Every structure is written in C-alpha cells, then in structure tokens.
Amino acid sequence: MNIKDLLRPTIKALKPYSSARDEFQGASDNMVFLDANENPFENGVNRYPDPLQRTLKSLWSDIKGVPTQNIMFGNGSDEVLDLIYRAFCEPNQDNVITLPPTYGMYEVLANLNAISIKKVSLDENFQPKVDKILSVVDENSKLLFVCSPNNPSGNSFNAKAIERLVSEFKGIVVIDEAYIDFSKEQSWVSKLEQFPNLIVTQTVSKAYAMAGIRLGICYASTEIISVLNAIKPPYNINELTQKKAIELLSIKDIATNQIQDILSEREKLIEALTSVNYISKIYPTDANFVLVKVDDANKRYNQLIEKGIVIRNRTTQPGCENTLRLTVGTADENKILIDTLKSI
Numbered sequence: 001m002n003i004k005d006l007l008r009p010t011i012k013a014l015k016p017y018s019s020a021r022d023e024f025q026g027a028s029d030n031m032v033f034l035d036a037n038e039n040p041f042e043n044g045v046n047r048y049p050d051p052l053q054r055t056l057k058s059l060w061s062d063i064k065g066v067p068t069q070n071i072m073f074g075n076g077s078d079e080v081l082d083l084i085y086r087a088f089c090e091p092n093q094d095n096v097i098t099l100p101p102t103y104g105m106y107e108v109l110a111n112l113n114a115i116s117i118k119k120v121s122l123d124e125n126f127q128p129k130v131d132k133i134l135s136v137v138d139e140n141s142k143l144l145f146v147c148s149p150n151n152p153s154g155n156s157f158n159a160k161a162i163e164r165l166v167s168e169f170k171g172i173v174v175i176d177e178a179y180i181d182f183s184k185e186q187s188w189v190s191k192l193e194q195f196p197n198l199i200v201t202q203t204v205s206k207a208y209a210m211a212g213i214r215l216g217i218c219y220a221s222t223e224i225i226s227v228l229n230a231i232k233p234p235y236n237i238n239e240l241t242q243k244k245a246i247e248l249l250s251i252k253d254i255a256t257n258q259i260q261d262i263l264s265e266r267e268k269l270i271e272a273l274t275s276v277n278y279i280s281k282i283y284p285t286d287a288n289f290v291l292v293k294v295d296d297a298n299k300r301y302n303q304l305i306e307k308g309i310v311i312r313n314r315t316t317q318p319g320c321e322n323t324l325r326l327t328v329g330t331a332d333e334n335k336i337l338i339d340t341l342k343s344i
C-alpha cells in the first residue's frame, strides 16, 4: 500500500509554513534572538515554544520505547484526530468508518470536515464485526477508527479481529489507545513497522493525570509523521504544557503507582456495584471506568446529580440502553458513589 496515494491532493502539494524556530535551531545561552518578533524581556514564556518539542519528545520516546521520529504531539489527542482527517479525507467526497457505541469525537470531526460516516455497530459483546466492516468499505473509505479499550463500553477488542482489520482495510486504521495504560492488552505501537497504514493515538489525559495541559500522542510511520508535522499549527504544544509534562513525567513511578491504585479501586468498585439491586449488568472493563446497566438510566442519573455526583448517562448510545458510565475515582469518592447508589 502506498500511503501517498491515500493523502489528499492539497496535502501532497502543500508547502508548510516555516517558523522562525524551524529555521534556526542551534540555541545556546549566549545567542541573541532577534528573529521571531518576540518581546525580549524574559518571563519564562516570552519566547515561542519548540515547534517539535524535542526535549519532551525524547523523554516520551524513552518512556514508551518508540523512536522520536515515529511520534507527533497534538493539543490533546482530539487535535491529532482532526489532523488525520485533514491529511487523508477530501471534504464532500471521502468517508470514514466508525464502530458505535464509541468515542463521540470521530463523528463530530467527520461532520466538521464534511466527511460522511459509515457506522457498523459492535456486536452484543461490544466486539467489532470484522466481515461486516470490510463489506461496507468503498474506494473513498479512508479511515477506520478502532477504539480499544473502547469508550464507553470499557472492553478491549479481540487482537485477532484488530489484526484482520489492519491487514485487510485498504485505508488508514486509527487505533485510539486513550485507555491503554489501564489495559491487560499490549499496545499496537510495536506493530507500526509491520503495518504502514497503522496510526496509534494515546493521551496523557487519563493514566498520566494531565487532562488539563492538553497533550495527545500520535505514533505512525516516519512518512505519516512528517505529513502531520507539516500540517499542524507550528506551535501547537505551548511552552507551559511542554514544561509541565516534562516536570510530571520526570517524577519516578508516579503514573505506574497511580494506575495500580486506580486498578485496585476499580476491582473494589465492581465488587460493591454487585450489591446495588437495580444494577442488572456490570460490563467487563479494561479502562478506568465501568459501564453498568440499570433499571432506568435517566432516573438514576438525575437522582445522583441531586446528590452532587456527576456520572455519564450513555442510554442514547447504540446498544447502551439504560447504561451509566462511572469513572473510577479515589477510594473516598468511590465510597461516596457506592453509598449514594445504595441510598437512592
């Protein structure tokens, strides 16, 4: 498969903006920077940030064991997803495939970019129907979104099913691994060389406890990464985000310990949920949230809101009638949730 053939003609022909910091990169302390029309008075943020986030990228590369040239950062993984649309999908012509119930931004971004969607619902165990998915593909099907672990169901998809999709789909398969750090399954990042049409996205918003700084990660072949780097806004990751991420990622074991805590709290929460009499099903989860089926999702949602507890009502999602999605909180928060669920 030739990835260039999948790119939009506009993108293939694009000459990217070259920022001042792209043109000169050999910074050292005794240099005088008069190239970017910045204010010269130092305050920690008066200079433009590194457009390629070299220090942060090399730290992340060490953490994940992926070469820096296979990594691109976005202003949240939502920005990465938008850039993927803009690189590959021609407005009013191309289509993408989504597997509902799934993360809502794939559809919002399709609408925003004037791209049509072919939806193939997951089966009753929230697994992809591979044959059905491959049967809806046409020559304008450019992207297939595979969210594993899936939001809102929480489960990981069968690895063999994913492998068939990546091998047989003739466009780009985007595996969204926002919740991978909570999962028993391996990341697909190690398969980038095997599958040139694979893009994996991750985020520091979940397991790494940094939703507020907006930092998403894209892993792909060097060919795809260079296209995404060429079309991203030049300074998409601001200085404060880069600094804070470096600071927090440098604290040894913090993410690993928090993930362990969240996973053990998740097991306690699941156990406690079994004794709430109007919960009829607790879906298997591989993420930091649990989907449950209740007698009346709207009623229970409103009762919880009245008690000051905000959860997500997923009842309108396909295959999710009367379901609520509960994020695993601290031990104290989970106790409040359980006590309240039992009291209403």
Ligand SMILES: Cc1ncc(COP(=O)(O)O)c(C=O)c1O
Pocket: 075, 076, 077, 078, 079, 103, 147, 150, 151, 176, 178, 202, 203, 204, 205, 211, 215, 216
């Ligand atoms: C599956 C999935 N992908 C992506 C995101 C967005 O991540 P970010 O905060 O990096 O934009 C979310 C957020 O809830 C998500 O559930």
